[in-house]
Amino acid sequence: MSNSTQPGTWTAVNLDDEAEIDEFTRQWIASCRPQVEEDLRRLRELGVVDDRGNRISTAVPADMKDPGMDFGG
Helix, strand or coil: CCCCCCCCCHHHCCCCCHHHHHHHHHHHHHHHHHHHHHHHHHHHHCCCECCCCCECCCCCCHHHCCCCCCCCC
C-alpha cells in the first residue's frame, strides 16, 4: 500500500504488516470524518444530540409507541 493521502483498497494491504494495516485504518477513518461531522452537525441541529454527541431524549413519542414492539430498552 502506498503512503498517499487517499486510502487504498483493503486488497492492497499487506495483512502481514501491522504498520500497513494501521495506516490503512487511519486513512480510512480520516476519509469518513467529513461525513460523520456533517451527520453529527445535523443531529445537533435537529435536537437529537447535545454538543457532546449524547442523545437528548430516549423517550419515544406517544404516537410512535407500539405495544407489540421491543426497541431493546
